[in-house]
Amino acid sequence: MKKENKILGLMIAVIMLSSIFGGCADQGTTTPPSTTDATSKYGGTLVFGSSGDAARLDPADVTDGESIQRMDNIHEGLVMYEEGTTSIKPALATEWTISEDKKTITFKLRKGVKFHKNFGEMTADDVVFSFARQYDPNNWYHDKGEWAYWGYMFSDIESVEKIDDYTVAIHMSKPNSSMMTSLAMFTAAIVSEKAAKQYGDDYFKNPVGTGPFEFVEWVKDDHITLKAFPDYWGGKAYLDQLIFRVIPDPSARLMALQAGEIDGMEYPDPAQLEIIKNDPKLQLVSQAGMNIGYIALNCGEGYVDKNGNYQWDDGEEVAVPGAFEPFKDIRVRQAIAYAINKETIVKNLYKGAASVATQGMPPGLLGYNDQLTGYPYDPEKAKQLLEDAGYEEGFKVTLWHMGSTSRPYFPEPTGIAEAIQSDLAKVGIEVELFTEDWGTYLQDAEAGKAQMIMLGWSGDNGDPDNFLNVLYSDHVCTVGSAGNYGFKKNPPLQKVLNNALLTYDQTQRDTLYRLANKMIVDEGTHVFIAHADQNLAFKSNVKGFVIHPTDRKFFYPVYKEK
């Protein structure tokens, strides 16, 4: 007994000391973990059940949610998101100014920020390196990665320039109003050039950032361990250790959580939500998700961007392999939208953990058009439209579904596909189901091979451009690397979207995106099904986790109640 008391006393002393130091290190302008009643918050290991392993550990060279989940706790960018929103706040940059012509953004860097593992202070050189390696073919690191997101969202950046040790300027070829939010994305994270030089080709296995957790070990397909970085500029994190364990099967993940092997898990199956809610030892954390699940109808208008200008030019049109003749008639597309009962799919297959979609992007984003009602379930109207279009006999079409690959926006793809099949059968359309493995599925989708395909999108940065321009615009009807699987040329829409990017005025952007949303719904190339809620399950003693709309997971504010 006596001995135990001694140990307890020692522990309290250590915890108190650490909280004092935690307070000392707190110089940032951002909110670090609050130091009130901190004694009970510090310490402990959190094991998080992930659905898959990370692919790489280089923040600029990953596109999958699992890698991003790890990266987000190791690295930071110049700016970061406010907790739970997509508005930005200072991170490694303390302030920034946008030039007159709106083409240059100048950042003042935070002083005294240290990299993990004694790789020294973060300076302008590291910032320039983090960007230059992505866009500059002459950068020594450029050939070591694919930098997929650069072309996606950052291609307007012409160069990143060091002004002095604590000042950098980002030069853009044209104004881009979504750039600031994009800079809070994982691919814009700052990495240590010194560490990259030391590890070389193995750098993607040895990440060094400035974030609240530093990398410890990676056992492929089993777990990744991080530990709290004591010199974090915002103050040490509450958790001592953060472990991401890979458990692909959702039922197995839930069982591990119930057995106490893990403290939290992602993507519970909709069918499990009731069990989690009713278990006093568990808590369900959920929130409306920033995503869209849709069915695209292939109208067959695609092009190959030979000169790389993201525009349709003469002679670039090519045949789309999955082009489906009846879909070229807008009445047929509308009939399909009316014939699918989205309400009952949301109620029974998402188990209510979703909202029915009326347009191509989720509510809460700038330009969401609340006046749109979409295509409410109306099989009679669908039949009428088919008859008007001359298809009273119906037709046969192949629907590509995601098979066993469940994504946040389509948690039960096979069931949803079968429900759609049965709905369309009622209006005389015979649907054949097809699926293949996820990698090939995406490739074939981009090549336009599907007549009718189930897919979706989770937002990256909370900007409407990240939905509308990547999913429905006509410059992404590029056969082979398409984003718009409806394959329909729509120059008026493209014009609206381009104009919305050129202005920084929020009300003007709002008006333009509202208009764009209406145009997309009217065109009917996509049937919008639902915006799924994000769900996570934790043990009831895990506190402080805030869901982020982009599905990124930040463990800095998380602590375990003793």
Place this chain on the structure above:
Amino acid sequence: MDNENPIEVKQRTRTEITLKQLRKNRTAMVGLGMLIVIFILCIGAPIFAPHAPDDVDLDRGLKPGFWSKDGIAGYPLGTDNLGRDILSRLLYGGRVTLSVGFVALAFALVAGTLLGLTAGYKGGIIDSALMRIADILFAYPALLLALVVAGTLGRGIDKAMLAIGIVYTPQMARIIRSAVLSIKEMEYIEAEHSLGASDWRIVFKHVLPNSLAPLIVYSTLMLATAILDAAALGFLGVGAQPPSPEWGLSLSIARKYLVTGAWWAATFPGIAILISVISLNMLGDGLRDALDPRLKGGTKI
């Protein structure tokens, strides 16, 4: 009891003796009886099933069956996640699962018999070549090989049939070959040779009929494993594709509802697979006892 003893069993053919032996074997008869019931139910699915197998109504999803007061009348075994009647899907699914088994077996039987006869009767280099190829195929576990073949051919029920057929062909060929090897040394074959009979005549008139016994036994047992493999391929997602009511596929889709308490959606397809496989095994064991003279009258376990 041997054929050469004319005093005891005067006019009985080999078939009659076998059937008599089989009738004495109660396990085999139970197996046969269950199989007949299963076949009648599955073939007559449109008559017996209370609903269409693809009658979807999401609002009716995952309702229990007769054992619970939450069940709905007319759905004795409950409904699956899309509100389809499980009993109806079992009956229709049996047609798919069993036909995969039969077609695969038929493929293996024809291909295996031809290859086995050729290898065993011709011998020499042809025999060596064919049997080494069989060895290579034997090196892989049957299900893994079926998975690889089905994966290469693509998803779908027809491909699953072919995949399983290909996997069982070398096994069938081996069995026939070993029977042929001993038969072709028999004196009556030598007699035929000396009479100048053609190879065709010898093979199809004497060798093949005399190797039928092992063929029948192994076919029955192989049908059981073929059905199991068909269900396994459906379960793993390379066999039958949704919305097929195939048993393995139904089991695979419904298994995630086990944790939520809706045990019936996965349990009944599982029981259906179990019963069919057990009945086939029971019949197969009985047939072996009846056909194999060395085991005749002996007790098993």
